[in-house]
Structure formats: structure tokens, C-alpha cells
Amino acid sequence: MTALATESTFIRRSIIHSIRTPDVLVTAIALPVLLMLMFTFVFGGAFESDGHYVDYVVPGIVLLCAGFGAASTAVDVAQDMTTGIIDRFRTMPIRASAVITGHVVSSLLRNLVATAIVVLVGVAVGFRPNATPLEWVGAFGLIALYILAITYLFAAIGLAASSPEAASGFGFIIMFVPYLSSAFVPVSTMPSWLQWIAGHQPLTPIIETIRSLLMGTSMGDNGWLALGWIALILVGAVIWTTLLFRAKARRR
Amino acid sequence: MSDIITLRGVSKSFGATEVLHDLDLTVERGTIFALLGPNGAGKTTIVNILSTLVAPDGGTATVDGHDVVRDREAVKRSISLTGQSAAVDEVLTGEENLRMMARLSGLTTREAKSRSRELLDRFELTDAASKRAKTYSGGMRRRLDLAISLLLTPPVILLDEPTTGLDTRSRQELWGVIRALADNGTTVLLTTQYLEEADQLADRVAVLDGGAIVAEGTPGELKSRVGGEVLAVHDGDGEVTREIPTDGTAAGLRAALSTLAPTDAVSLRRPSLDDVFLAVTTQKGPSA
Ligand SMILES: Nc1ncnc2c1ncn2[C@@H]1O[C@H](COP(=O)(O)OP(=O)(O)O)[C@@H](O)[C@H]1O
């Protein structure tokens, strides 16, 4: 069997899994949308008196959404590794780790759909980006790369976890990272010790790059920083995933 | 060479526990071989070594002439494994499971479809074909699991406790399938905790205990060491107070009965795995 046919079979499997577990998809969309509505209508007035907080917060919500959506990959991977099915894949003449590729690609597609919906809801409640078509493409491309990187990270976490429940717990912790960035409030409004964290963590340049592309704020070094961080996370996560998969295969 | 599976001096430890100790085993091509042993005897470990999931610490193992460590890919093409826990995708339907595994096994989409239909039919799963495997009963899951293993017909099929947890009817159905496989020339290595199953199915049986083979032979040879029916003597509450092994003949039974009081309550039962162990550990003779 060709490697491509193996991958596409696993991708189809994972897509069917996504479609048949709608609660995951609904959570990945509903939670960010609810947060967006809450931040815009409940806290929005307090943050920015001119009522354009929605323009500020949507890019952050989009990344938060990607995090929520990608986290279920850890559970999917852990589930596969703890049931007998992985042993069957390993005893077939195929590259068994393609089962991970299937989950990653499916998560990427699922989260792009979720992102599009979140952006549309944002537009419905007053999000008014001034981006050119090219800037839209750039923003979505960056978001897609971010989703890919974080999905791979969650796949590795799924491999490292001892059970699907543990995987889900780890994922929950990572989802707090966006709150310590410029996602919801500008870094300059934070206490100074938090400023240092928020200013140097990967999400801030990624969010600022999306803001710059969609809202026309100044880009500065953020674009390169964002790409650098994403590349670092992606490469690190792919290597970690590969090592963990091999180790798990050899351990017994 | 007519030996399709060989293990020579195979040992395996997990941490400080030695699970297999200097184990030798050969299985002749086209036969059904049963590994009989209680929980923890090392049956799954042997199956995992033969299916390349676990590497032995010492010794060599080959399947169809391929070394399980040096030639993993060739071994994988020579076997199919039905593991102890059902390896089905619960989210997919029975038919989707079969088609996915068929595609992964290298069949074209069209071949995958027709082969899946065929196997669903053969394993009486056609009615449940479009239901998710999650909703299947234990017996249906096992049948689906086995159907997946039979998508291709590799020379060797490894079945780890294929009938554990099945009701009598499903168990006998499965026995029929396994016999049919062997009739078509496939070599079957299966593990079981039931003496009766080994007796019914296998051409040869190895009794495994604590990671070593304590007896090996045809079911007939093993049974002749165990004897025939066991005469159980009960007290007033129905508790078994004594068990007398017999050779299964009328004379043997009569001799056993003559030692009892006329009012004793008795029953007969078939020898169990425990009786085999008792027999092989007390006789201490060379393997039959
Ligand atoms: N991955 C493992 N790590 C540690 N011990 C193990 C592992 N797998 C099996 N064992 C131990 O090896 C022994 C034999 O196990 P196994 O081959 O599964 O026996 P069986 O299949 O006959 O029940 C048991 O005592 C079991 O606890």
C-alpha cells in the first residue's frame, strides 16, 4: 500500500470521528463565541469606552478557539494508544504513526471551520476589519500554521499522557496560556511582572500579527517573531511526537 | 522446512520479572497449535513477540522463515493478529471498520467493499453492518475483530484468547471458523485458558505455566496424562469434599466408586486445566 493511501485512510477515519463527536466541535465553537460575547458586551465597556473592544478582542478569541479545538487531539491520540487498535495498526505492513497524521489533519480542518464561524459571529456583533484580500489570506494562513503547530503539540501530549483523562487534564492547563497574552487586554495595562511574561510568550506576537493584518495596527517585529515561534513549536512537537511514538512502540 | 513458527531459547523480562524463560516452541505449517495456560502464564507475551510488538531479550523467533527482530516488515506481511482486547474502532460502523482495515491492508476501494460484504455475511454481521461498533455485544465485537484479521489470508494467524468472554454458541461458531481456516492451509496459533477448547481445536497443545512449557503434545497425549472423567464426592451441603481422577472407563469408575460409602453423593466432571497442572507437576515425567 502506498504511503499516501495509508495517510488518506487515516485522515478519513479521523474526520468521521470528528463528525460523529459533535460535542467536541460544538464546544470548540460555542465556548469561544460565548467568551467573545461576554468580553464584548459585559466587560467591553469597561475596557474601552468607544465600544470598539470587539475589534481588539476577536483576533485573541480566534487563537483561543484554535486552542480549544486542538486540545481534543490529545484525547483522540491517547484513546488510540490505550485501546487494542494501535497494536493492530502496528502489526500491519504500514507506517503506523500515520494514525497521528490523520488526527492532526482532521483537527486542522475542523478548527479552520470553527475559526471561520467565530470570525463570522464576530462580524455579526460589530467586528470591522479593514484588511485587503491578501491580508485576509495572510491572517488565515498564519492561523492555519498556528493550529497545525498546536495540534501537533497536543498530539505529543496525548502520546505522553498515560490515559485519555490525563491527556484532557494537560490540555486544560495549556488553554490558560492565551489569558496571559495580549489576547484580551493590551500588555501595557498589566502589572509589570505579568508584562514580562505576556510580552515574551509566543501568543502575543502571533495575536499582534493577526491584529496588524486585519486591523492595520503596526506590525513591527511581530510577523517574524510569530513565524519563528510557530516554526519552533511545530518542529519541536513533530520531533517529540516521533520520539514518543517510537518509544511507546519499543517499551513493551 | 515444515516448521512455520519457531522459538529458540526465547526469554523476556519486564523489569525484574522474568516472564518467559529459555522457551522453545515449534509449530508445523497448516496446523492449529494451542498455547494453554492460566492468567499471567506468558501467553500474550509469546503472541506479542511473534507479532513483532515485543522484542525478545534473548533467543530467536521466526515466522515463515523471517526473524521477528531483524525482518519485522516481512513478519508483518506473514501474519495477522487478533489481540486479547478487541481492536475495533468503536466510532466507526462494522462495515467502515472492515473497509478501513482493508484499505490499510492494500486492497483497492472496490476490493475493500466486496471483501467487507463477504466477511460481514460470513460472520453474521450483515444486519449490524451500519451500526457503530460501540453498540455491539462482546460476541459481535469478537466476530468483527476476527473478520478484520481475515481480510487477507496470510500464512499465519495469531489469536490471543479468541473465545474468552463469549457464550457457548458464539464460541462454537468461532471454532468452526478456525477449523475452516486450518482446512485451507492457514497455520493458526491460539491461546486459551480452557482445556476443552485446546482439546476441540488443536492438533498440538503446549501447556504454559510461569513462562515455561510444562507439557506438550497432542490433546490425546495430554489427556492420557490427566486421565478421564473426575469423580467428585459431595457432602450434605453439596460442597465437594473429595475428587478422584479416573481413566474414564467403566472399570476405572467402578474401582473409584468402590472406595465410597453407598450413601455418598457423587458427580462426574471433565478434567480441567487444574487437573492438567496437577498431572504434569506430580508425574514430573519427560514431555509427552
Ligand atoms: N508490559 C508489561 N510490563 C510488566 N509486566 C508485564 C507486561 N506485560 C506482561 N507482564 C507480566 O508478564 C506476565 C505474563 O503476562 P502475559 O503474557 O500477559 O500472560 P497471559 O497472556 O498468559 O495472561 C504477567 O505476570 C504480567 O503481569
Ligand SMILES: [Mg+2]
Ligand atoms: Mg493474555
